[in-house]
């Protein structure tokens with residue numbers, strides 16, 4: 456088997472007496488969409504924040520392409536290819552989508568662009584930003600102000616901004632949350648189109664979306680991965696059915 460892009464071993468995080476992640480082992484292979492599912496409170500968000508370095512872990516190892524990154528701060532992890540979708544409130548509401556993505560390209564590119572380049576004028580920055588907007592299915596709305604976007608479009612814009620970091624592994628925490636049926640379908644189409652181009656670890660409660668998108672699925676219960684496999688394997692796994700899917704989520 457090819458060495459995994461992300462390899463997590465024995466990751467543990469305690470909040471006082473509560474063990475939120477309890478020795479997580481997880482491998483994400485280059486090119487795949489790997490979904491992480493599990494009941495409320497299973498530790499999925501805690502795991503994502505530990506991977507991104509916003510929360511320090513108590514024990515365990517996190518390796519990206521074989522390099523141990525567990526002691527690194529978030530910006531150093533981003534420099535090595537990790538990205539997480541930004542929160543909507545970090546967008547600039549009075550600027551266009553294109554401006555927002557161009558600013559993200561500028562922030563990520565650092566010295567490779569002119570230091571004082573104006574992201575609202577520099578054609579190099581804007582051309583890269585247009586490519587990321589196209590990948591997120593937003594080309595037709597590039598000049599629209601963020602304040603005028605629908606909730607679903609704002610979520611797609613988060614992707615375009617995450618893509619501006621040119622990630623090798625994108626961490627997605629519930630991208631379908633709060634979306635209506637049509638918006639969810641659009642999001643699934645957009646993620647499908649990105650498949651293979653960016654490796655993704657996707658935390659999601661929407662099982663239809665998970666089963667459509669994921670190459671492999673890991674199930675987290677009480678802070679531990681109890682199973683990893685294809686959609687079919689996970690659906691047929693009796694332990695998973697009892698611990699999660701049997702609850703009526705699928």
Ligand SMILES: Nc1ncnc2c1ncn2[C@@H]1O[C@H](COP(=O)(O)OP(=O)(O)OP(=O)(O)O)[C@@H](O)[C@H]1O
Pocket residue numbers: 470473475493494495496497498499500501502
């Ligand atoms: N900062 C914190 N301090 C104390 N407890 C926390 C903290 N963050 C999370 N927890 C607890 O850790 C456990 C795991 O929470 P987490 O949010 O990671 O679960 P989750 O699987 O993402 O849940 P959901 O699907 O509902 O988002 C929960 O019991 C939660 O209450």
